[in-house]
Amino acid sequence: MDFLNLSVSTSWWELSKPPLDISTNGHLIDSLFVYTSVLAVFYFILVCIGLFGFSYLYSQKRNKTPYYTYGNKKKHLLVTAFIGAAVFLSVDLNITRLSNNDLLDVFWKWPNPKTEKVLRVEVMAQQWMWSFRYAGPDDQFGTADDIVTNNDLRVPTNTKILFHLTSKDVIHSFFVPNVRLKVDTIPGRITRVWWDANIPGEYDIVCAEMCGTHHYLMKAKLTVYSEEDFNRWRSTSEKLALNANDPDDKNLAWGWKWEY
Amino acid sequence: MSGGYNEIHPEPTTFWSKYIISFDHKVIAKQFLWYGIAFLGIGGLMALLIRWTLAYPGEAFPVIGHLLFPNSAGIVPPDSYAMLFTMHGTIMIFYAITPILIGAFGNYCIPLMIGARDMAFPMLNMLSFWFAFLSGLVLLASLFLPLGAAAGGWTSYPTLSTMIGSPGAGQTLWCVAIFLFGVSSTMGAVNYVTTVITLRAPGMGYFDMPLTVWGLWLTAILNAIFVPVLGAGVILLTLDRVMGTTFFLAGASATSGSGDPVLFQHVFWIFGHPEVYILILPAWGIVSDLLSFFSRKPAFGAKATALSMTAVSVLSTIVYGHHMFTTQMSPLLTQSFMTLTMTISIPSAIFFANWLGTIWKGSIRFDSPMLFSLGVVFVFGLGGLTGLHLGTVTTDLYLHDTYFVVGHFHYTMAASVLLGGYAGIYFWFPKMFGRMMNETMAKIHFWGTMIPLNGIFFGMLMVGYGGMHRRIYNPFVYDSLKRLMPINEMITISAILMGLFQIIFVINFLWSLYKGKKAVNNPWNVGTLEWTIPSPPVHHNYDVIPVVKCGPHEFGNPNLKNGRDFQYQTEELVQGPA
Numbered sequence: 001m002d003f004l005n006l007s008v009s010t011s012w013w014e015l016s017k018p019p020l021d022i023s024t025n026g027h028l029i030d031s032l033f034v035y036t037s038v039l040a041v042f043y044f045i046l047v048c049i050g051l052f053g054f055s056y057l058y059s060q061k062r063n064k065t066p067y068y069t070y071g072n073k074k075k076h077l078l079v080t081a082f083i084g085a086a087v088f089l090s091v092d093l094n095i096t097r098l099s100n101n102d103l104l105d106v107f108w109k110w111p112n113p114k115t116e117k118v119l120r121v122e123v124m125a126q127q128w129m130w131s132f133r134y135a136g137p138d139d140q141f142g143t144a145d146d147i148v149t150n151n152d153l154r155v156p157t158n159t160k161i162l163f164h165l166t167s168k169d170v171i172h173s174f175f176v177p178n179v180r181l182k183v184d185t186i187p188g189r190i191t192r193v194w195w196d197a198n199i200p201g202e203y204d205i206v207c208a209e210m211c212g213t214h215h216y217l218m219k220a221k222l223t224v225y226s227e228e229d230f231n232r233w234r235s236t237s238e239k240l241a242l243n244a245n246d247p248d249d250k251n252l253a254w255g256w257k258w259e260y
Numbered sequence: 261m262s263g264g265y266n267e268i269h270p271e272p273t274t275f276w277s278k279y280i281i282s283f284d285h286k287v288i289a290k291q292f293l294w295y296g297i298a299f300l301g302i303g304g305l306m307a308l309l310i311r312w313t314l315a316y317p318g319e320a321f322p323v324i325g326h327l328l329f330p331n332s333a334g335i336v337p338p339d340s341y342a343m344l345f346t347m348h349g350t351i352m353i354f355y356a357i358t359p360i361l362i363g364a365f366g367n368y369c370i371p372l373m374i375g376a377r378d379m380a381f382p383m384l385n386m387l388s389f390w391f392a393f394l395s396g397l398v399l400l401a402s403l404f405l406p407l408g409a410a411a412g413g414w415t416s417y418p419t420l421s422t423m424i425g426s427p428g429a430g431q432t433l434w435c436v437a438i439f440l441f442g443v444s445s446t447m448g449a450v451n452y453v454t455t456v457i458t459l460r461a462p463g464m465g466y467f468d469m470p471l472t473v474w475g476l477w478l479t480a481i482l483n484a485i486f487v488p489v490l491g492a493g494v495i496l497l498t499l500d501r502v503m504g505t506t507f508f509l510a511g512a513s514a515t516s517g518s519g520d521p522v523l524f525q526h527v528f529w530i531f532g533h534p535e536v537y538i539l540i541l542p543a544w545g546i547v548s549d550l551l552s553f554f555s556r557k558p559a560f561g562a563k564a565t566a567l568s569m570t571a572v573s574v575l576s577t578i579v580y581g582h583h584m585f586t587t588q589m590s591p592l593l594t595q596s597f598m599t600l601t602m603t604i605s606i607p608s609a610i611f612f613a614n615w616l617g618t619i620w621k622g623s624i625r626f627d628s629p630m631l632f633s634l635g636v637v638f639v640f641g642l643g644g645l646t647g648l649h650l651g652t653v654t655t656d657l658y659l660h661d662t663y664f665v666v667g668h669f670h671y672t673m674a675a676s677v678l679l680g681g682y683a684g685i686y687f688w689f690p691k692m693f694g695r696m697m698n699e700t701m702a703k704i705h706f707w708g709t710m711i712p713l714n715g716i717f718f719g720m721l722m723v724g725y726g727g728m729h730r731r732i733y734n735p736f737v738y739d740s741l742k743r744l745m746p747i748n749e750m751i752t753i754s755a756i757l758m759g760l761f762q763i764i765f766v767i768n769f770l771w772s773l774y775k776g777k778k779a780v781n782n783p784w785n786v787g788t789l790e791w792t793i794p795s796p797p798v799h800h801n802y803d804v805i806p807v808v809k810c811g812p813h814e815f816g817n818p819n820l821k822n823g824r825d826f827q828y829q830t831e832e833l834v835q836g837p838a
Binding site: 015018028029033037039040043048050055058059060064065068072076080084085086091092095096102108169170177180181184187188189191203204207209210216 | 338339342411412413417418419420424425509510511512513514518520521522555556557558559560561562563564586587588591594595598599602603605606607609610612613614616617618619620621622623624625626634637638641642645646648649652653654655657658659660661662722723725726727729730731732733734735737738739740743744746747750815816817818825
């Protein structure tokens with residue numbers, strides 16, 4: 001009965017908070033979640049007041065004579081219509097607008113490697129591992145000087161990282177809880193996602209889409225470096241890459257030409 | 261109205277024709293009920309195996325673990341775990357909820373509540389059950405294959421569900437089983453739609469139908485339109501698996517040609533989203549009626565409730581894309597599906613208001629069917645409102661495929677439908693079997709279900725928000741998920757408790773069948789047509805087809821002078837002095 005002991009020391013609300021937000025834009029998703037939850041809790045409290053309040057006030061014991069009405073009087077219809085309209089105006093329009101703004105202003109505003117500092121990474125998912133590819137000194141993908149890593153993604157802080165992803169076999173989903181984003185990797189298609197991490201450290205990358213027996217083991221390590229540390233790692237890896245990359249190794253030769 | 265085929269069939273005389281190949285809607289309803297309850301038990305046991313694995317990874321399942329998994333010392337192995345959650349979803353949706361809510365209540369209630377002697381097509385009705393039976397056998401048989409049953413999730417997304425990801429025959433049998441079930445559902449649906457349209461008693465307009473019939477009718481319409489879409493999808497998937505076609509294959513492993521795996525998701529969810537409402541509409545209908553019956557006052561805004569349910573049914577057909585936000589559809593589609601999804605909350609808010617309006621100023625009797633109905637209002641409130649987080653694209657990007665989704669759809673589909681189903685069983689049991697169920701046990705069952713149920717599903721919302729993703733065998737291989745251990749343990753203990761309390765229901769059900777107090781014709785004092793005839797009804801239901809003269813919710817009319825507080829639908833509405 002571990003759960004009883006732990007509940008004394010740490011509250012469950014504390015435990016169920018999402019993991020540390022390490023991205024510049026994850027707060028948009030967290031705050032929209034909280035905003036939606038506040039609205040949901042407000043309406044749920046109204047439902048509960050009705051449910052428990054009426055159950056208490058109008059039990060057979062307290063109210064012998066029910067009020068004979070079909071609920072089709074003008075004031076009844078007005079109240080019902082008001083509730084429908086209130087939900088639409090206060091909840092739906094608000095969260096749809098906020099979410100749409102975030103999509104257009106941030107999550108769908110794809111960084112342009114030509115005009116800003118962007119790290120491009122190609123991601124290949126397969127049962128049950130993640131492979132990452134960085135363009136080498138020639139700035140081209142699918143060439144012998146690419147840095148290729150397995151289950152090991154390293155990125156710098158304060159840099160937009162743009163991922164192009166696909167899958168070799170079945171559908172997987174590239175999910176980094178610490179930046180709040182996920183995108184499916186689909187065989188035969190290239191999907192994309194971008195984020196900007198700003199807290200150095202090591203985090204989990206998980207596969208969120210059921211992909212077979214060892215779906216639960218399909219995890220990769222995300223290392224966020226300071227920019228200097230990243231550059232140091234990158235230049236070391238570039239030197240090693242030319243020796244490490246064997247063009248005959250089919251498992252490594254999966255890169256594709258980057259297109260926008 | 262009543263223009264259809266409504267003559268008295270001769271009563272069957274042999275055991276075979278009476279109980280097995282029965283054409284009688286009441287017997288077929290009971291067949292579906294037993295079938296559904298049996299599968300509910302199997303699916304529930306699977307849920308416990310899943311929960312045990314998540315809370316105590318690497319520990320043998322108690323009592324029967326060694327029997328089920330002798331090769332792994334009683335521990336659920338990862339491949340079996342995938343089969344378990346796949347089968348749990350499939351069984352609960354298609355083989356437990358559908359037979360109980362649609363097969364049993366649809367068959368039992370529709371003809372009785374609209375004053376018909378049977379369904380419009382009794383033989384189709386019989387075939388509907390036996391196709392479902394065959395389908396169940398195929399599905400269960402797949403559990404005993406060398407490579408086991410289907411293990412790609414109940415959604416069976418390709419390419420995992422094609423030969424690339426699932427080489428065993430289990431997935432093929434899954435497709436066959438689902439197709440057979442689709443045939444069964446379609447036959448049932450066509451039958452229900454026709455019955456409601458043609459066999460309503462004279463005088464019964466659409467808005468004189470009980471809301472239960474409204475819910476079942478809308479369900480049947482959605483079923484008739486969308487189940488065939490799923491049928492087409494699983495046929496294409498079967499062709500990909502056995503005939504070498506490539507409808508859903510793509511990528512490096514698709515060596516024989518290229519199609520599109522996302523196409524299947526579109527086909528699946530065009531069916532799959534209406535399916536959610538297919539399952540919940542009968543429960544909404546039952547709850548809308550029972551709240552009125554046990555508050556002893558007319559259903560508040562019954563017409564608006566019926567129309568809201570209709571609006572939800574229509575909207576349910578154009579929102580399915582919200583299941584696919586993470587596949588990166590075109591931005592225009594994404595935005596459209598988000599906006600359309602949100603509009604569902606308007607009709608939902610209206611019938612919630614009407615439900616609360618119904619109990620407002622009522623004279624509420626807290627009998628077990630009423631307790632379960634009030635429970636539905638509570639859990640569907642939670643389930644519906646958590647849908648907001650998932651219909652919104654950006655929050656969905658975080659929550660999609662986490663336990664938040666699992667908690668959300670269990671609140672809407674599992675909790676609400678289960679409680680609605682129990683409300684219906686406790687309510688119609690006297691009519692079905694001629695005996696009353698034990699009320700004390702029913703109340704213990706209610707609280708023993710309601711409290712752990714919220715522990716389970718609210719716990720799932722919490723771990724999901726905490727970042728735990730779905731369908732993982734062992735969450736604790738992730739350091740970041742270890743902190744959620746205590747909540748996972750709480751969920752599992754709640755699930756075991758809830759499972760144990762269902763035993764009380766089974767005992768009550770079986771005991772009451774034989775030893776329950778004999779039921780009078782109308783134990784709940786309700787005016788709908790089925791309560792005007794004996795419990796259980798005779799073979800042809802109505803000696804004389806009733807003539808309907810008032811609505812189904814006539815309670816508490818102050819002008820009533822005959823000592824009753826309700827009117828039968830066959831009675832002229834009592835008017836006050838002019």
